[in-house]
Amino acid sequence: MRVCGTENLMSGEKIVLGVSGLFHDSAAALVKGNKVLAAAQEERFTRKKGDASFPVNSIKYCLRHLPKGCDLDAVAFYENPRLKMDRIFKSAVRNAPRGAPIWAQALRAVDELNRQLPKALLGILDDPEKLFFSTHHRSHAASAFYPSPFSKAAVLVVDGVGEWSTTSIWSGDRNELVPQGEVRFPHSLGLFYSAFTQYCGFKVNSGEYKLMGLAPFGNPIYEQKILDEMIDVKPDGSFTLNLKYFEFHTGVSTISPLFGSFFGEPARLPESPVSQHFMDIAASVQSVINQVMQALARSALELTGMNRLCLAGGVALNCVANSKIFLNTPGLEGVWVQPAAGDAGGALGAAFDVALQLSERPKPSIDKAIKNKDGMQGGYLGPHYSPVQIESALQRNRLVYTKYESDEQLCHAVADLLAKGQILGHFDGRMEFGPRALGNRSILADPRPVDMMSRVNLKIKFREGWRPFAPLVLLEESERLFEGITESPYMLLVSRLNKRFCTGPKVNDVRGSGVYKLAELQRSVTTEFNAISHIDYSSRLQTVTNESESRVYRILKAFHESTGCPMLLNTSFNVRGEPIVCAPGHAIKCFLNTHMDALVIGDFIVSKSAQESWVAGRVGRMKFNDD
Structure with missing residues (x-):
């Protein structure tokens, strides 16, 4: 990594903006010392899945979290364009003429960087010596280690x-x-x-x-x-x-x-x-x-x-x-x-690396069991919207809604709807950073009904019917429900459902049977929690605790108290080929155009059945791209 002018920067915690982009999953992140202030992917703002364009919107969002009265100490780009072009050029020459397309693509990316980076830094960085270029893998490594x-x-x-x-x-x-x-x-x-x-x-x-x-x-x-x-x-x-x-x-x-x-x-x-x-x-x-x-x-x-x-x-x-x-x-x-393990996380790693290299304070020792004690704040690093902003969006869309003054009342109302078999969109707090929806921008449902997986797949997500969903589980109950791995706050580990909940034929009895309709094959292996269990009884587990400070934990607690089930189906709040929703308007659009039964958004609940007749005409008309 090229580090210039560090002698003038070596004092206190440094505020650094990290930027990644121009290949896929562009993003920006803002850190102060070893603390993440904000991070977001460009796709969430532009609504283009995997958007590779220079992350102008993500940068603007992150800079809104710049502490009052403070300036940026540095900007870090997640890779070294010169070294990358060297590799692409040599590969193109070695494979000429077949390598010409990748060389042309790289030239366009570098041109985009040369045009956009100066614009993005105009007025926020007074000294070009404070612009640093990391390397791609160093940025990934920093994103994995420093917030760990x-x-x-x-x-x-x-x-x-x-x-x-x-x-x-x-x-x-x-x-x-x-x-x-x-x-x-x-x-x-x-x-x-x-x-x-x-x-x-x-x-x-x-x-x-x-x-x-x-x-x-x-x-x-x-x-x-x-x-x-x-x-x-x-x-x-x-x-x-x-x-x-x-x-x-x-x-x-x-x-x-x-x-x-x-x-x-x-x-x-x-x-x-x-x-x-x-x-x-x-x-x-x-x-x-x-x-x-x-x-x-x-x-x-x-x-x-x-x-x-x-x-x-x-x-x-x-x-x-x-x-x-x-x-x-x-x-x-x-x-x-790292929850944002892909290229988006490179922005975070580059920012961490520069901030900690320039700061006098070392990374503190944590070394505790992983119970959300890392530096990612549960992954909730994206935009947050106020009750006023949310209610204004509901009113613009002429929706009938109920406002709850008490969080406890709202959580119990949501739990009751889930217990009745309703499928809900949940929008609350800061948006997740990374590819997984961890409760704040999620679609939630009861995992027990036999038809729930196909309902959510075909009528909400518009995706292949064979794909199961992730379980959102109370950590204190996970050892009873799962074998092997029982703690996974970021949905990045797989566990196996306890055998006593598996009621259908053994997986080896149906695997390789030649049944080409995967959804039928998936349904042939049954459990007490069909919607979250794969054909081999595995699940991509997400565990939550009260330490996460996320409302989805309180909803799950209320659902557990009401039904005895300490688990919910959790999938990202989007349809096939679309990024996870970011703003209230995105959530409302997705809700209106799918067969979701209700939308829980901030302090408000919007029930589909309470809306005027024009709403019914929109359901199922949402277009989606191949993902």
């Missing part, structure tokens, strides 16, 4: 590619991050997984989570074939790819024509039925990812001599692999995953 609960930890970053690094291991100690090893482009675990995402008919850079969700339906029959021919994995987790099967280094595609012939079947067309072949492919590549990530985790601990591990990079959003690390790594005493 640990004063010392190994850090593992695994993603597609930054400048040259695709996998890196770091040692974190107070204010220091020291690189210990790396794997370099074109050998990339993230791009390897994206290639399989494309082959299975899903969208690269957004459909990887679908590939992970498809894996439990299949058997890993191609695992050894992949390991023998496509990826050479060493005992320490380092790896090389057989590049004849991949095209991501040209920018044209992620897979070469040989990819389909190797597996004996061409790539699946998007939106077409999913055959058993692709279920087995998904299971096989997930098993390979699990193996590599576990080997890398072991190496990270051995190289650093640490017994705690922090994770970041897009592959760290693979909660199945994270859970394998958590459960199967010898000597591991703690794992913490």
